[in-house]
Amino acid sequence: VTAGPGGGRPPPGPSRQASADAATTVFSRDLLEGDTLDAARALIGARLVRDAAQDGQDPRVGRIVEVEAYIGERDRASHARMGKTPRNEVMFGPPGIAYVYLVYGMHHCLNVVTEAAPRPAAVLVRAVEPVAGVAAMRAARERTARGAVRAADSRLGAGPGLVAAAFDIDRACTGVDLCDPASELRLEARPGDEPDPAILATARIGIAYAGEPWISVPWRFVAAGSPSLSRHVPAHAAT
DNA sequence: GCAAAGATTTGCT
DNA sequence: GCAAATCTTTGCC
Numbered sequence: 001v002t003a004g005p006g007g008g009r010p011p012p013g014p015s016r017q018a019s020a021d022a023a024t025t026v027f028s029r030d031l032l033e034g035d036t037l038d039a040a041r042a043l044i045g046a047r048l049v050r051d052a053a054q055d056g057q058d059p060r061v062g063r064i065v066e067v068e069a070y071i072g073e074r075d076r077a078s079h080a081r082m083g084k085t086p087r088n089e090v091m092f093g094p095p096g097i098a099y100v101y102l103v104y105g106m107h108h109c110l111n112v113v114t115e116a117a118p119r120p121a122a123v124l125v126r127a128v129e130p131v132a133g134v135a136a137m138r139a140a141r142e143r144t145a146r147g148a149v150r151a152a153d154s155r156l157g158a159g160p161g162l163v164a165a166a167f168d169i170d171r172a173c174t175g176v177d178l179c180d181p182a183s184e185l186r187l188e189a190r191p192g193d194e195p196d197p198a199i200l201a202t203a204r205i206g207i208a209y210a211g212e213p214w215i216s217v218p219w220r221f222v223a224a225g226s227p228s229l230s231r232h233v234p235a236h237a238a239t
Numbered sequence: 240g241c242a243a244a245g246a247t248t249t250g251c252t
Numbered sequence: 253g254c255a256a257a258t259c260t261t262t263g264c265c
Contacts, residue, residue, distance in 0.1 A: 077246070145248095
């Protein structure tokens, strides 16, 4: 395909105009198979990608800038704390799979399953910085909100429920292999020409029910200085 | 079978 | 800063 700037639509078939774009690579499943805290850090800067619903539209791409780790049955903040249930079953399976749940009866949250089966763990994608497909993200947000979305472009994915809304993610996405380049919803590696993000670690958000030490463990990771974080980062956050 | 609570977001005071 | 919106999942009777 030799389409010029703003040029034609991609051809049908499995080749996703691979030659026209800067080389993108799938996010390696190996990075998700080991320690979940390492996996969480590795996901900062990676891309969340959703293919366009129709030819001629831009795919949605978000740079992951905020995540949280939920690790094992002993983590009282994790959905795995009550053992395997119908809802959390996928957490006990292989890494790289999507786990999506509904929270507060209205918001969906996307997790990436980590660690080898049968260890239950996952990383919650809390915020992304829009990179491409911004119009599609806003349109999806407005469908969910059933009204105008006043947020700035940089804030379209600035929270776990907002990531799901902007990317049309719901529980039907549970089980999708996010490391499969053929998946409509997937992860891609940080572009090679982008520097390593500076990462800060803080306590996780919204888990006061879990008690200590789970409330305080620094298992939330953010890309320092991103305009798309769900919340402000404490000044003394660890690296 | 029923009650309670939740890995959130938004808008109003 | 606080409360409402909204419904699934889980725990207990």
